[in-house]
Amino acid sequence: MSKEHDKGMSLIVKVITRLTVGLILLYGIYIVLHGHVSPGGGFAGGVIIALSFVHLFLAYGKDVALKKLPKTAMSFFESMGAILFLSIALLGFTGGYFFLNFISKGEPFRLFSAGIIPLCNIAISLKVGAGLFAIFVVLVLLKFEWEKKE
């Protein structure tokens, strides 16, 4: 086995993780994009996206997961989600008031409809996904640091 397979869980868990982690990520993106026509939305989809990275972290150890999504990228995405949401809300001032739905609403029950709500969902999912994975990573790294000090 190559060197990156030394850490983490057993080979069975790793193979199953490699097969399923992409599907979990895709399902999260699906939940986010269909947030305005079906149950789900930014928060639920963001949690599923974060869980796919947590899955990778648990199976392969911290090096592989942090190579896929480094800490700088995590903090970038988290800040980007907040700024995107705020700027979408502030853009409503071009037409009148805060949170004005300035894009055309389109036909109901279609994927491309509801104006700014899908964009807001995407911003929320960026924030929640990166933030939740950051919480997990910070809690785990705290434990590692403490064990190193012993």
Next chain:
Amino acid sequence: MIIYLLCLILFCCGLYCILRKRNIIKIILGIIIAEYAVNLFFILVAYRMEGRSPILSSEVEIVNMVDPLPQALVLTAIVIGLATTALLVALAMRIYEKYKTFDITKIKELRG
């Protein structure tokens, strides 16, 4: 009526866990149980007999749907509960790092 009382019993289980247990992790679990009992109570208050979920759909015309306002409230409460739980867990880990124990009766000295 009985389901509201069962909700209260669940909340009391969480409260007992918070007040009586000595392990910090069990106290955190008690907080989570109490929180979810309140969430469940809100959802049950919003329920209407034979009501369907308050989501518009193109095929079915809605005649009788449950109240969507407490559901939105509970969604926000779940998000806030997640954040507070993460904070509590981080604090518990810090306490364990400093005092090498989760038992609250053994955490006595105030070390700088």
